[in-house]
Amino acid sequence: MGVFLTKTKIINDWVDYNGHMNVAYYILIFDQHGSEVLLTNFNMGEESAKTTKKSTMVVESNIAYKQEVKEGDEVDINLIHCDHDKKRILYKLEMVHSEKKFVAATYETLSLYVDLGERKVAEFESEKLKIMNDFIEKNRSNFNSDNLKFYDKLKK
Secondary structure (H helix, E strand, O other), X not given: OOEEEEEEEOOHHHEOXXXXXXXXXXXXXXXXXXXXXXXXXXXXXXXXXXXXXXXXXXXXEEEEEOOOOOOOOEXXXXXXXXXXXXXXXXXXXXXXXXXXXXXXXXEEEXXXXXXXXXXXXXXXXXXXXHHHHHHHHHHHHHOOOOOOOOHHHOOO
């Protein structure tokens, strides 16, 4: 089911000589249209990096390509799992063809929370923990924890 984050349209610049979206642009879409939306909702996106010098950095990711998308296709980016510990956030996104409703790809990411001034891993502040916990609790019924690659890396 998932939680809808955003929608985007596949443009010509993202299409390769095979006539479908090149693998590099799946990461771009997941990062800019999925991760950044989610992290901004948690006050950990670009604005946080600039003003508080705190942000997240990806340490592991896994992408699965399920079905091709082509120029002109619109895709929805949905959050299908989210969890965290004191220093890490784990989430999984899916890219769904907006019209035909098939899953084109999934992207699982494990990121560390980082103090950019010191370039060291930091613990989430209590207000960010509350934002994440409230969001997770509100959306838990929409999440699916099947086939997570990095769940055991959370220190709960």
